[in-house]
Amino acid sequence: MNPRKDNIIDLASAQRSDRKRVVQALFERHAEALRLFLRGRSVAPDEIEDLLQELFTRLMGAHRLEEKMADSTGSSRSYLLTMANGLMVDRWRKEQVRNAHADAVRNDDQGHADELSPERIVAAQLELEAIKAVILDMPLNWRVALLLQRMRNMSYEDIALHMGVQVKQVDNYLVRALRRLRKARRKIEAAGERSC
């Protein structure tokens, strides 16, 4: 059974430190999906490339990336979408802060630019509590599907496998869960505003 030594190519040692190849492979597989995702989120084309570049840089430096990818309960695509989304939201928030700050300077106003004031933190926590209440109040199937997607980064196919149902049913659960969240949104936001 033993192959002759001179025929052996040690693929594993070649791959060990080769983060760049891993990240490139991820991009080759998922770049198109990421572009579409960002486009669906109304990001301008030049900004999309910018974000992807940033994502690439982040992945190169990501802690224990291979482990996260190897976790067979999550799909690497969900992980990337989550990261891309996070980057986008970050930028968006920074811009808001900048605008608010500019406004504040212009109007000689105070307070608005201070994103992390205690009031804001309390508001965010209250919002989160309200979201939790809405989720825990959902039918079991809906909340399981939603939480597996959010907390475990699972693809819809993986959720279907885990729940033992068809993917179509997972779609159904998720859409319903999201609709419930959309309808509860005003209430959620109101929960946060009460503290202000």
Place this chain on the structure above:
Amino acid sequence: MLKNLQEIMNGGAEHALHRLWSDQLSEPEAAAIQARATGDPKYRDDLDGLLAVFDSIEGLDGDPAVEEVIRDYQRLLHKRRSIVRVALGMAAGLLLAVSATLTVFSISRAPDDGHLQKHFTRVGEQRTIELDDGSVVTLNTAGQLVVDYSGPMRRILLERGEAYFEVAEDPARPFTVDLGLRSVTAVGTEFNVRKDPQHYQVAVIEGAVAIGEFADGAAQHRLEAGWVGEFDVQRNLLNAFQPESMDRYAGWRNGMVSFSREPLYQVVQELNRYTRKKILIEDTTVMDLSVYIIVNIHEIDAALDGLEGLLPIEITRHYDRTVITGSTGD
């Protein structure tokens, strides 16, 4: 697909969000979401607001009530429905554990789930299975696999043993064999996969395969025809080599296994896969005798006779085992 597009154009923001996070957002769908968000301020507000809520759910990470839902859902959902399916999606270690339990309960019983087919062979048995798409799988002795054609991929879980795959081409539906820690994706091809507890082995007879390191196959090694990849589970090492002949990896389907100048102990190890009555070497001096022989796996006894004729060994058959010793020389 058209249904998705219509729901994006006419339905609430939840449809757009659901598609955005799916693995299969199409170009027209992305365009439709963008168009609607640009043209309808209320929709835009709805979508952004919903996304913000959706994003913040992650903040519940570690919350006991939320973790409980995730931890206990299997108990809470219909219990009986699908142990097999759960197994398919789980981490490797767990996978092996679950499949081990399943052998006890479900051998020779038809799977109760419509599109998951479970196949197995007994020791010494070989079976050819024709799959719905025209692909053919031959399962070698003491093997077990699950076929899942329900999703967008053709997925085979090789739980145990050795299988030879002749894959029907379908570029739209990748054909993947899951081994737990590694997966093998065919690129229109014929290949042999063997799963031992400590070794996974992939031999490519025709075409090429990609061996994925990750659950969904990202970062892959490509293996061409004529090559064999061996993955050492314990050392987490993947080696590739070109054997002189592919007979070993393809020939077993005819019931014949050939050995060319291999040490006796390896030959015995191999023969033991095909028989319940185990063969033992009780004499270290004969372990490394070089063997050149072709064996019919359905006639292990005859093969042993042949070995006895070829080598300075003596074979003693007990009711429960066969013992090889050095011949006393007469």
